[in-house]
Amino acid sequence: xxxxxxxxxxxxFTCVVCNTEVKPLxxxxxxxxxxxxxxxxVDDYPGDRLCKCFGVLRPIDIEKGKKDTLKIIYRCDKCGxxxxxxxxxxxxYDLIVSIMSHDNVK
Numbered sequence: 001x002x003x004x005x006x007x008x009x010x011x012x013f014t015c016v017v018c019n020t021e022v023k024p025l026x027x028x029x030x031x032x033x034x035x036x037x038x039x040x041x042v043d044d045y046p047g048d049r050l051c052k053c054f055g056v057l058r059p060i061d062i063e064k065g066k067k068d069t070l071k072i073i074y075r076c077d078k079c080g081x082x083x084x085x086x087x088x089x090x091x092x093y094d095l096i097v098s099i100m101s102h103d104n105v106k
Contacts, residue, residue, distance in 0.1 A: 007047025016040060017056060025088055032057070032072065034090045037099075041076045041083075053079050062087075062100045070096065 010024040015033035024030050029047055032039035039057040044050045055078025063084070065071045070087040087096060 005045035005048065007045070007049075009047040009049075025090075028086075028088075030088070031085055032074075032088070032091075034088055035092055037072055037091060037095055039074060039085075041078065041081065046085075053081070055079055057083060059095075059099050061102075062096055072096075072099075 008029050009031075010026065010029045012024055013022050013030075014020070015022055015036060015038065017038040018033060018036040020033050020035040022030065022033050022035075031043075031046065037059040041053040041055045041057050042049050042051050053076060055076040057074035057076050059072050060075045060082075061073040063071050063073060065086060071084045072087055072091075074083045074085070075081070076083070
């Protein structure tokens, strides 16, 4: 990822999938719901808000990132684009484990 294209946006929102009231992370940009892990496809590059798709990004897999971090792999319900993002500290770890074991992946 080109860090020059990263725009820091860490704001509260209501998840359109599970209606969770999501608070800012206060250490990096919040871009998905910590409860259901879903997001909305609004960025071409992180934080730019230039994508007009607005499809739901649903978690389909988890991969190991650098320094023992985990990345959530998403597929957009509307356009099919695949995106990745780091797991946040407050993410639903039970759901992460379930996705890793592919118990709930369709």
